[in-house]
Amino acid sequence: SSELTQDPAVSVALGQTVxxxxxxxxxxxxxxxxxxxxxxxxxxxxxxxxxxxxxxxPDRFSxxxxxxxxxxxxxxxxxxxxxxxxxxxRDSSGNLVVFGGxxxxxxx
Amino acid sequence: xxQLVQSGAEVKKPGASVKVSCKASGYTFTSYDINxxxxxxxxxxxxxxxMNPNSGNTGYAQKFQGRVTMTRNTSISTAYMExxxxxxxxxxxxxxxxxxxxxxFDPWGQGTLVTxxx
Numbered sequence: 136s137s138e139l140t141q142d143p144a145v146s147v148a149l150g151q152t153v154x155x156x157x158x159x160x161x162x163x164x165x166x167x168x169x170x171x172x173x174x175x176x177x178x179x180x181x182x183x184x185x186x187x188x189x190x191x192x193p194d195r196f197s198x199x200x201x202x203x204x205x206x207x208x209x210x211x212x213x214x215x216x217x218x219x220x221x222x223x224x225r226d227s228s229g230n231l232v233v234f235g236g237x238x239x240x241x242x243x
Numbered sequence: 244x245x246q247l248v249q250s251g252a253e254v255k256k257p258g259a260s261v262k263v264s265c266k267a268s269g270y271t272f273t274s275y276d277i278n279x280x281x282x283x284x285x286x287x288x289x290x291x292x293x294m295n296p297n298s299g300n301t302g303y304a305q306k307f308q309g310r311v312t313m314t315r316n317t318s319i320s321t322a323y324m325e326x327x328x329x330x331x332x333x334x335x336x337x338x339x340x341x342x343x344x345x346x347x348f349d350p351w352g353q354g355t356l357v358t359x360x361x
Contacts, residue, residue, distance in 0.1 A: 165345060165346065166345065166346075168346055168347035168348070170288075170348070172288075177338055177351040177352065177353055177354050178288065178338070178340075178348075178351055179349075179351070180347055180348060180349035180350075183343075183344065183347035183349070184344060184345075184347070189349055221287065221288050223288075223290070223346055223347075223348070224346050225345060225346050230302060231290070231302065231304060232278065232290045232293070232346055233290060234280070234287060234288040234289065234290055235287075236287045237287040237288070
């Protein structure tokens with residue numbers, strides 16, 4: 136399959152922990168990467184590889200993977216974390232790239 | 244710092260072509276693939292394809308095969324994405340992004356709005 140599936144919307148109370156998931160067959164072979172996108176802005180990479188954060192990304196963001204599911208966890212969500220989150224990975228052939236449909240995170 | 248700067252907004256008529264540029268700075272342009280991703284208003288990210296600036300090799304999503312061409316000019320560290328036979332459904336923000344490793348994209352350009360309207 137060349138598809139990655141994400142829940143359309145997730146909410147979390149301020150300061151609590153939230154997990155955003157991404158499912159797809161290709162995730163059994165390839166790591167997912169995660170992007171945060173705020174309105175009117177370009178996406179920003181927050182997690183890549185096994186569980187790597189680019190410089191400047193807070194350590195409350197972490198990634199994990201099990202079977203066909205990759206997860207982005209925000210531990211102690213802040214108001215500024217409210218955004219759309221997208222996963223991506225290679226497709227099953229390894230030649231192409233696919234994105235998940237995105238998850239809108241609301242911080243209550 | 245590593246940066247990708249894209250060309251400005253475009254308005255095109257149906258059936259026309261558009262060429263968006265993406266100028267890289269702060270790193271060796273030929274060392275990383277450039278990918279193109281688009282986003283229609285209110286919609287998700289859609290991957291279009293990749294280009295290796297060193298070899299010029301490309302790979303396109305099946306949806307865009309035959310309509311998209313990705314090229315580069317290494318002398319000015321600039322990648323280009325040309326989309327032809329435009330239709331209203333191609334109205335979107337087009338992003339370039341540098342690919343590191345297997346599939347992670349960082350950084351992204353600021354985006355170029357392409358509007359297709361008669």
